[in-house]
Amino acid sequence: MKENYKAWNINIDGFPKEGSIVEQLKFLINFAILAPSSHNSQPWAFTVSEQGITILPEEGRALRESDNNKRQQFISMGCALENIIIAADYFGYTGAITYHLDGVSNARIDVRFSKQQKTGDLRRDPEHLATCITKRRTNRGNYDMSKMLEGKVVQAIRNFSTSQISVFITGDTEIKRRVTETILVATDDAMRSADFRQELAKYITPSITSSPIGMPGNTIGAPFLFSFILSTLIRKMPPGAAQRNQLRTLLEKTPFFLLIATPGDTREEWIKTGQVYQRIALLAEQNRLATHPLAAAIQIGNHYIDLAKIFDTNLRPQFFCRIGYPTKEVPHSPRLTSGKVTLAIP
Ligand SMILES: Cc1cc2nc3c(=O)[nH]c(=O)nc-3n(C[C@H](O)[C@H](O)[C@H](O)COP(=O)(O)O)c2cc1C
Structure with missing residues (x-):
C-alpha cells in the first residue's frame, strides 16, 4: 500500500491496552485523521498529553x-x-x-477522557x-433511485437534531428540484472566480499520486488519463455546460438531500x-x-438564504449533502499520517 494511503490501514484491535495514557490517546488520533475535510485539506493539528487531546486549526x-x-x-475539525x-x-x-x-488566533478544543464503568460483557x-x-x-x-432510505434510518438521522442543531432530510421532489437549481447557480458563482479555481486546482491530483492531501481524480469520477490534465483545466477556465449538466444529473440521481442548520453562525456551531x-x-456507512x-x-454569496427558504427554516444552513445507496464503490482519498499532524507540546 502506498505511503499516503497507509492511514486507512488501522488494526482496530491494536489499541495499546497496557500502554501509557499518552500511547492510548495517540492511537485515537489515527481515527481522527480519517475524517472528511473540505478539499481533503486536513486543516487540523493535535496535541496529546496525559490530560487529554487538544485539536487546533492548522492555518497552513x-x-x-x-x-x-x-x-x-x-466543520472539518468537528x-x-x-x-x-x-x-x-x-x-x-x-x-x-x-x-x-x-480567541482569533488561539482557538482550540480540549477533550478529557474518563474510563467507562462497564459491567457485564466487556x-x-x-x-x-x-x-x-x-x-x-x-x-x-450516482445513487440508486429505485432504493429509498428506510424509515428507521431517516428517523435515526432526524434524531440527531438537538436544541442547538437541526437536521433536515427530504426526498420531496419539488424541494429537491429547487435545491438543485440553487446548487447549480452557487457552483457557477464559485467557479467563475479565478482565485477559487486556482485554489481548487491545487487540491485536484492525478488518480496516481504520492500527495497525502487533496482529491485524486478517481475520487471525483475523472477517467484515468483525464485525471492528469484536470487540475490544469480547472485552473485555466470555468466549467462549461457539459459539467453543469453532469452536476445536475448527479443531483437528480439522489434520493435524499440533507441539511444541517443552527440558530447562530459561530465557530462552536x-x-x-x-x-x-x-x-x-458513519451511520450511513453502517447502512x-x-x-x-x-x-x-x-x-x-447569499445562496444559503435561498436554501433556508426552501427548507422553510429561520436557522442558518451550515452543511448540505446528498445521501443514498451508491451504484458504485469509490476509492479512499489519501491522508497525512497521524505523526505528521500531531504536534509536540511547547
Ligand atoms: C466541510 C466539508 C465540505 C465539503 N465540501 C465538498 C464539496 O463542496 N464538494 C465535494 O465534492 N466534496 C466536499 N466535501 C468532501 C471532501 O472533499 C472529502 O471529505 C475529502 O476529499 C476527503 O475524502 P473522503 O471523505 O472520501 O475521506 C466536503 C467535506 C467537508 C467535511
Missing part, C-alpha cells in the same frame, strides 16, 4: 479562497473530533469536550460506529455541525448508504 492547511471565514475548516469521541467510546472511554473558540461491539470509520468515504457518483455530520456519515457534501450553496 486552511483554504483562503473557498473558506475565508473558516466555516468549512471548523468531524475529526467526533471520530475521536466515537473511537474512545469503542475502547471504553468517555470524552468530555470543552470548546475554546473565542467484548467490543462489532456493530459499533467506530468500525465504520475506516470504511467511510465520500461517494460523488460549525464544530457541532461537523460532529453531527460525521455521525450521520451501506453513501454521502456527498456540497458546500457551494452554504459558503458562496
